[in-house]
Amino acid sequence: MATPYSQEQLEQIMEQFVTACRIAGLKVTHQRTEIYRHLLVIADHPSAETLHKRLLPALPSISLDTVYRTLATLEQHGLVTRIQTAESQARFEAAYKPHHHLICSRCKQVMDFHWPAIDSIDLPELADQWGQIESKTIVIYGVCKNCSKS
Amino acid sequence: MATPYSQEQLEQIMEQFVTACRIAGLKVTHQRTEIYRHLLVIADHPSAETLHKRLLPALPSISLDTVYRTLATLEQHGLVTRIQTAESQARFEAAYKPHHHLICSRCKQVMDFHWPAIDSIDLPELADQWGQIESKTIVIYGVCKNCSKS
DNA sequence: TTGACTGCAAACGATTTGCAATTGC
DNA sequence: GCAATTGCAAATCGTTTGCAGTCAA
Numbered sequence A, B: 001m002a003t004p005y006s007q008e009q010l011e012q013i014m015e016q017f018v019t020a021c022r023i024a025g026l027k028v029t030h031q032r033t034e035i036y037r038h039l040l041v042i043a044d045h046p047s048a049e050t051l052h053k054r055l056l057p058a059l060p061s062i063s064l065d066t067v068y069r070t071l072a073t074l075e076q077h078g079l080v081t082r083i084q085t086a087e088s089q090a091r092f093e094a095a096y097k098p099h100h101h102l103i104c105s106r107c108k109q110v111m112d113f114h115w116p117a118i119d120s121i122d123l124p125e126l127a128d129q130w131g132q133i134e135s136k137t138i139v140i141y142g143v144c145k146n147c148s149k150s
Numbered sequence C: 001t002t003g004a005c006t007g008c009a010a011a012c013g014a015t016t017t018g019c020a021a022t023t024g025c
Numbered sequence D: 001g002c003a004a005t006t007g008c009a010a011a012t013c014g015t016t017t018g019c020a021g022t023c024a025a
Helices: A007-024 A030-041 A048-055 A064-076 A116-120 A125-130 A145-149 B007-024 B030-041 B048-055 B064-076 B116-120 B145-149
Strands: A080-083 A091-094 A100-104 A110-113 A131-144 B080-083 B091-094 B100-104 B110-113 B131-144
Touching: A007 A030, A030 A048, A030 A064, A030 A091, A048 A064, A064 A080, A116 A131, A125 B100, A125 B110, A125 B131, A131 A145, A131 B145, A145 B131, B007 B030, B030 B048, B030 B064, B030 B091, B048 B064, B064 B080, B116 B131, B131 B145
Parallel strands: A100 A131, B100 B131
Antiparallel strands: A080 A091, A100 A110, A131 B131, B080 B091, B100 B110
């Protein structure tokens, strides 16, 4: 999936990221900015391992544990989202606009989609009374067109 | 959460389960029926480990691997569903009627709820063209009333 | 009787941790 | 300079697997 942001937008979001780190009392390290930038630029939904492999050319000494630790830290501060899948490896994305996921059961690719109708609709009574809602994400499993061909 | 089924309903569902196993060519073992019955009776959403602990009094010799293996087998045959959460441990439920999940980020309890409006609504175009949909589940994260009190 | 299923123990993959060295502020 | 962060290696957790004995059909 190509970058959904223009160069300017990207720089702007990265600035916001730095600011958010400062406010949260997080140090702005090279590793952290690169991890976050990568999640923005390649808008697929990599696992920690995939992300690590992709970062190695740019940061030859980055360790897998740092990727894990960084993702966990950024997640705690709401800058990164852990995606709900039924797989063993966790997947991550830069938290930005609310959206939903289509996951292919065969190739495991995750595709984002928007569904404003759902974002604004009222919850049924039971759910509404359950507590305080933090996020509402729809996860659709199925077989993508590519996979159903073969 | 209490049993959502009456004694008669339960027996009926268990009979359907046995039939489904026979059709699928699965042997109806004591372990399998007990695992499935437990998922029906205690309609919370246990992990394999929790399920194993709970089954031990009734089946003192059942092993954790059997629980894992049985859940995997039943899942393959569509009799059990693996729940999408952002946790490390997988959670399971007896597959029955379509429904959605409320998950508390603190206590991790999963609550079912129904939302017919969503079940019948059309997907947005992009999602509709993506491929063949298998399941559409809404996962809502938040903090349940119990946890927000304390 | 026979192949599917189980229990055991050992292996495995994903993630986390303790520690000493390093780096941002 | 100091505390936060990193890289390394070792540990841990959840889950899977090989194998020999057991059990449903």
